[in-house]
Amino acid sequence: MKRFIGFIKKEFYHIFRDRRSLFILFGMPIAQIMLFGFAITNEINNVDIAIFDHSNDASTKEIIIKISASKYFSIKQMITCEADIASVFQKGHVKAVLNFEKDFSKNLIKSNKATIQIITDATDPNTANTISNYVNAILQKYQKDLNKDITVANQIVPQTRMVYNPELKSVYMFVPGVMTIILMLVSAMMTSISITREKELGTMEILLVSPLKPIQVIVGKVFPYIFLSIINAVVIVLLSIFIFKMPVQGSLFLLGLESVLFIITSLALGILISTISATQQTAMMISLMGLMLPVILLSGFIFPISSMPQPLQVICNIIPAKWFIIIIKGIMLKGVGLQYVWKETLILVGMTIFFIGLSVKKYKIRLE
């Protein structure tokens, strides 16, 4: 035991004396969560738009007031001729132009039908879509207010309710994803690098010749990263609760346990990577290409798995991160307990055992 403690102490010296690993360990989680929380977002806020009002009557004025009163849009300029539409887009001043037809009010009252054209800058398709949806929503509300007293026969009134994230905050989607990436990166990449470093420097040989057992060496190498990953998970959860006001509906204890499980899965992957790579650089490349990309692309973190082609959906199943994201989304947003995520948990446990078994086998072969 005393030998083991000395070993872990040495590991911490390595970590705290290397600025790069310190940055990856502590700078990156905070930077990532801030980036995803503030900068990268699907929501729109204060989008600049222009108005081209052909009629300038009571109705259009009312609509314009409603739009400018919403926090989503700010009216940047009023356009007066057709040619300006193209030029405001080209200059990039505005993201959308609302084009009211002539005699808007009159048409609305006389023929019960008036047209407004919403032109959006679709160089960014997601934003364009969101803008158009938001404008539509405002118009619909206005229309409803107009028809308050009239009852229309055979009306279908859809009542939409966005559950678990009623305000559609994108940070709710990013926090579980970022947490997954960070835990994966810290646990798998950092351990695989730190183990291959000993191989590269030749100190691994010395350790294997010493009375330390190989299993003690490996556990000693990964232990500090379990500890640091848990700290990271706590920091991420605290940041999301206190800065992004993201609620944790389910049990914090279960969230903690599942995170530790995923950390161990990642560590097992890290050990596996270290057994197949001879240098730190290889270990890093394999971690980045083999772990990070799949985690970002195929885990359902950013791109929904259900809309991927079938073969890709099958591949997604072998990505541990996919299951972890399902689990923590369930716990954080839906507040579910283990009875709803036991299947995913079991899959992660199975994967972990598989990876550990495989690396033990590889490790033995190397020693022969």
Next chain:
Amino acid sequence: MKNNNVIHIEGLTKMFGDFAAVNAITFEVEKGEIFGFLGANGAGKTTAMKMLIGISKPTSGDAKVAGFDVFTNAEDIKKNIGYMSQKFALYDDLTVKENITFFGGIYGLSRQRIKEKSAVLIEELRLEDVANKLVGSLPLGWKQKLSFSVSLLHDPKIVFLDEPTGGVDPITRRQFWEMIYKAANQGTTVFVTTHYMDEAEYCDRVSIMVNGKIEALDTPKKLKEQFKVDNMNDVFLKLARG
């Protein structure tokens, strides 16, 4: 087997598939002896040494190191030997003292013992001024000497040195060999591989491996007589070229 033999090897063989990297080698090493283990690159030196230090299992044969069998008691062997590899193997990002403490620790030395040992060691190597500096900032020669001392920390019966003087200047090499002699005088057996033939002359006995077999084993003096040459370099060339 005589009582003061610390290494006793008979017909030790290591096969990689059909290829015999080490082919039935037999020799003995006495306590306190400086045993030179020579051979061209690829002759099987490293493989043989790995079997002796317990990190590679022999295919067949018999081997006892420090009184323990390499097949069944590899863990006991590890406690009784020191090892220094050709790659310099202390931690650059740890200080001199931290390295000593760490390696003392993994060999199970008590804190008190580590303290005493490191004080003696630092004084002997005249490292007082840099004891709290990172090892990475020391010149290679100092590191090498420190590395050797660290491999002797737990007073092993045998110390295995794998090309310990690669890349250091002649003065440092000389000092290094003085340290080896001192260790041998105190009863530690030194098992050393080297590519420097002048170093081979410093050994009590020398074995030369060619293609997995030991082709010659004797004192440097007798080997020179046997091959009718006047330095070890020529002995080596005669043997290695076949």
